[in-house]
């Protein structure tokens with residue numbers, strides 16, 4: 001696997017994007033940014049009030065993330081970003097053509113349990129329903145892999161590395177529900 005991988009770790013809130021993103025960046029030896037840290041303050045305030053973001057809220061945020069990806073095109077990097085809709089991923093691809101996605105997929109039960117075990121996070125568990133409702137899984141023409149979150153962090157990282165080495169694309173990414 002080239003050290004210059006450019007990866008977006010995607011999925012609903014609580015799926016493990018920050019955890020896996022940081023671990024993957026370390027494994028690949030590339031910079032990492034958590035897109036939660038790139039939100040305009042108004043977005044954080046909105047989510048904290050228990051209101052889901054809409055396309056309008058996410059647009060400037062995605063632009064910032066796309067810029068980060070474009071800036072890291074040569075040396076590689078990992079971003080944790082929900083990237084829930086196909087059109088959001090299209091927006092990111094528009095700015096950084098070779099970006100690939102790692103979709104952390106899990107059941108509502110597993111993810112709700114994980115959210116419940118991290119009190120103090122700005123994202124209220126009540127928003128999980130809208131996160132799943134908004135989620136559009138990777139389509140077959142999108143470069144990326146889908147990995148089950150219900151396994152230890154190091155196994156998720158290893159599966160990503162193994163599947164990437166084997167030339168994985170988004171095959172198996174058709175289950176849109178979770």
Ligand SMILES: Nc1ncnc2c1ncn2[C@@H]1O[C@H](COP(=O)(O)OP(=O)(O)OP(=O)(O)O)[C@@H](O)[C@H]1O
Nearest residue numbers: 012013014015016017018019114118123151152153
């Ligand atoms: N593979 C895993 N096994 C067990 N626990 C995990 C795993 N991945 C993440 N967690 C835990 O689940 C919780 C949610 O993970 P994390 O904060 O990384 O998710 P997230 O997708 O970044 O969430 P958000 O988008 O809401 O910030 C954390 O408490 C984290 O420690």
Ligand SMILES: O=C(O)[C@H](O)[C@@H](O)[C@H](O)[C@H](O)CO
Nearest residue numbers: 012013014036053082083123
């Ligand atoms: O697209 C979205 O609805 C939001 O960006 C959320 O997914 C948050 O960034 C994050 O995941 C919260 O913890």
